[in-house]
Amino acid sequence: MDYDVIVIGGGPGGYLAAERLAHAGRKVLLAEKAYLGGTCLNVGCIPTKTLLAGAKEYVHARDSAKFGIVAENVTYDWAVMQAWKNEVVEKNRNAVAFAEKKLGVEVVTQEAKLLGPGKVEIAGVVYQAENIIIATGSVPVMPPIPGAKDNPAVIDSTGALGLPSVPKRLCVIGGGVIGVEFASLFASLGSTVEVVEMLDEIVPFMDKDMAPVLRRAMKSVKFSLGCKVEKIEGGTVCYRTKEGAEAKAEADVVLMAVGRKPAVEGWGAKEAGLDYTGKGVVVDQRLRTNLPQVWAIGDVTGKSLLAHAAYRMADVAAADILSGGKAAEAGNFMRYDSIPWAVYGMPEAAGIGLTQQEAAKRGIKTISSTLPLRVSGRFVAENGFAAPGSVKLIAEEGTKKILGIHIVGAYASEIIWGASAVLEEELTVEDLRQLVFPHPTVSEVIREAAWALEI
């Protein structure tokens, strides 16, 4: 046996699983074909949030006169923003490499191929491992829209991160998280932005009361909802509106952001006999695949395409390997209803658990309350009385158990982890009312929403 564990893919799921197992004394090989940190660190969360951080500073510097800030000729230097983004990515990538090395994980920058249980081929050599973890991630979906392929005006999110300049006019195809974040970024930097979305609302997994709050808050972005793109000609996106009319978005750059899909191809899944579909590698609550001693984690499972879901999956798979299944018996297995999500636009949005629509679909009777963030003194002090933002709380009618917490507005992404605790520990409305929230904060609107529920 060459290794205790071979991990295929060095993104958040893969590198964290390698760390956990190496920390526990296992001999681990981590094979990453491109860059440690995967999509998230290199061309996803981290570079996007770094550019957004700059954009937020710019907007604040530009728009803070009402708070007494005086500044002249406020602008931004896209090249400096890019350089800072690159520095953050590079240093974070180095930090991952350092952590692997320190823990004794052997990292190879090579494609790896699953041959079957216990067998992985790397650069023509077959390695034996007691356990294998698949963490190959996801790839952007490129829909077969006529005129999209080989069109220099059409880019994906990776291209958007490295644009040589801020486009004058940007059309974003797709109003999901990625589309909304880039729309927010470039609109705040002065681009004229139109988002063309096939569905009737942006960010489809958001509660139907909350997505419009986010959409309307992005005042400078034009949203064309219920519109189907038919073709792209240069920078012109031709689409059909909900009513059936033909319409066009004229842009200099077209960002294709219709989603991502599990990377189930190119690494031997089929040949090895792994059970998978286009929606991902099939796994159980312990993240075991159909092949013995082969686990799959992260985006490739299709269960949740979020870096922190991958982290959690890494922990579950590592614990499963280290305990021989006993961790799951003790309750350490995947629970997808208490994984939060966040959108880092201006404003932010975040949520966890069920939307009211999802609860209804599952036949759960719910009660809910929605409060504007302006009931928070801190929110008002920092954003003004007219600033948009809301909290929505959803509880089960009978048990009063909290089922969902949804936020649009400042600090949403940093507030939401507490909601993980609320859902994981199955708190009721009464329990939530008894929690003490610091004053004055935006977070305490959650507490007020708990009191606004009639129970």
Next chain:
Amino acid sequence: MDYDVIVIGGGPGGYLAAERLAHAGRKVLLAEKAYLGGTCLNVGCIPTKTLLAGAKEYVHARDSAKFGIVAENVTYDWAVMQAWKNEVVEKNRNAVAFAEKKLGVEVVTQEAKLLGPGKVEIAGVVYQAENIIIATGSVPVMPPIPGAKDNPAVIDSTGALGLPSVPKRLCVIGGGVIGVEFASLFASLGSTVEVVEMLDEIVPFMDKDMAPVLRRAMKSVKFSLGCKVEKIEGGTVCYRTKEGAEAKAEADVVLMAVGRKPAVEGWGAKEAGLDYTGKGVVVDQRLRTNLPQVWAIGDVTGKSLLAHAAYRMADVAAADILSGGKAAEAGNFMRYDSIPWAVYGMPEAAGIGLTQQEAAKRGIKTISSTLPLRVSGRFVAENGFAAPGSVKLIAEEGTKKILGIHIVGAYASEIIWGASAVLEEELTVEDLRQLVFPHPTVSEVIREAAWALEI
């Protein structure tokens, strides 16, 4: 009987208790001698945070070149900052008045005097009430330092909020929360600031590993620790250093911020036979005083001088009144170890539960981990690699129960509520490790700290 409940004092504790009881159909009179919202809303949390919000925007606009922001002649307009502060305070005060009115609370702007159980005198008239809630708050401590009294250069926090201009040189006497927040505010606006603190460290209730992180992060403030102020001459603060040497802080304005004390005088406590000391009105877990049907909540109890502690006390007292004591039997009583605190300087700090020193004092064996915030990609993206900040996690050695969570750095105040859930629900290190935190956030450093504990 004139009222079901008379509440004396219209601060956060008083007005919220009135709302809860009125919402439940009780006939409530709320007597406030000055302004609805009390210290917190009028001369405490809200105006301070509003000015700090402006100062933060100013610092960001000034210092964001590395993130690509270009701005010329960045400065601030203190008069506009003041006007915005006043607007926020006034509108929030109106919102409280509106809420009371909507719920049918009768509000009188009068001093009220407790005569005994069931009896309150207001403007010469004696009113009968089945229940009385004392919520008279706290007042600033003015130590008898020679030269402090009637010295126009010496102000308290209320004076600091309304200064006609930003002082060139400020000396803050006292390095507690109030002192630190004002030091941070004025230092960021360009004042030369010296904080003179009698104890060896600032913010004495902070963990001894964390307070220095906060102090050192406030680079432009001079902290003179272990120094005893002996007299004030004009704007000159004369003190004796730890080593016994004489020293002086030359300032234009001297801010006295040595703390606040429960307002136990001036409203009849003694005459009514209420049990109290200089440290506050004596209450039990249900906030009952020694007098039948008389409760005390908020700062006046001396249990915790925080607005959100007062909110919680309002809830507990109201539930006790409404349930006739049954709420406490069901677990709804005061628990002071899971009340978070926050300091809103630059950077922020927040915490909950025990410090390692407090745990040791109670004879509890602990394990702990401390991580710098720069392990968070988001923190780095927004603040740079050299920015200060830490998370410290404290757990009980035997049970692995989380006892304390302490943060210095960005978003601390908005992150900490989740720690309330962790402590209230008595989560262990393993439970905390299984919570999913969104990535990339600063909050997830808490998760990493849980993994950094060797259990």
